[in-house]
Amino acid sequence: MEAEKIPMLASVLTPDEMDHVQAFPSILRIVGPIGDELSANPGRELQAIKFHRLIDNEVISLTGPQLWVQLNYHLIHMMDFLPIADWSSQRKSLTGFARLHSVLEAAGQLGVQIDLNLADSEGLTLADILGEASTGLGGNDRFAADRSAAIGHSLDFELLWAPAPKL
Secondary structure (H helix, E strand, C coil): CCHHHHHHHHCCCCHHHHHHHHHHHHHHHHHHHHHHHHHCCCCCCEEEEEEECCCCCCEEEEEHHHHHHHHHHHHHHHHHCCCCCCHHHHHHHHHHHHHHHHHHHHCCCCCCCCCCCCECCCCCEHHHHHHHCCCCCCCCHHHHHHHHHHHCCCCCEEEEECCCCCC
8 A cells, every 4th residue: 555545544444443554564563572672661651652654664653552452463463373283393483472472461461362272283282382482572573674674664663651650
């Protein structure tokens, strides 16, 4: 889609829907670093995120609550691409899903129900995979960086935090 069509798309969506639609492809490319920064700041109140829209590199933002919803959308998206069998030989491809699930759960922001007893043909469950995930949100970061660089899209983002309470 060309950037010139953004107003037409916005005219058929609510403002909140538009925020999520335009954010999705950009957040997909930076979900790993976002998760890492969220994990490094437990208990802090997230006010917003600023990032670059994929289609035209314009800086846009989501509120903190919108980002948590957006990350849940990405977890659902990752579920769509989980392999159906032989998870033990594909553990690396499951790391992004497991890590994002852990980030959302640790922050108390997991908004979707997932049957963690779901198993592959060998009996390996999602709970087993989650237990093995420790760092990183997957191996897609280099691919995303290369693709974004090729079109002049910045992967820079800024999480905006509420001020720390005064003691």
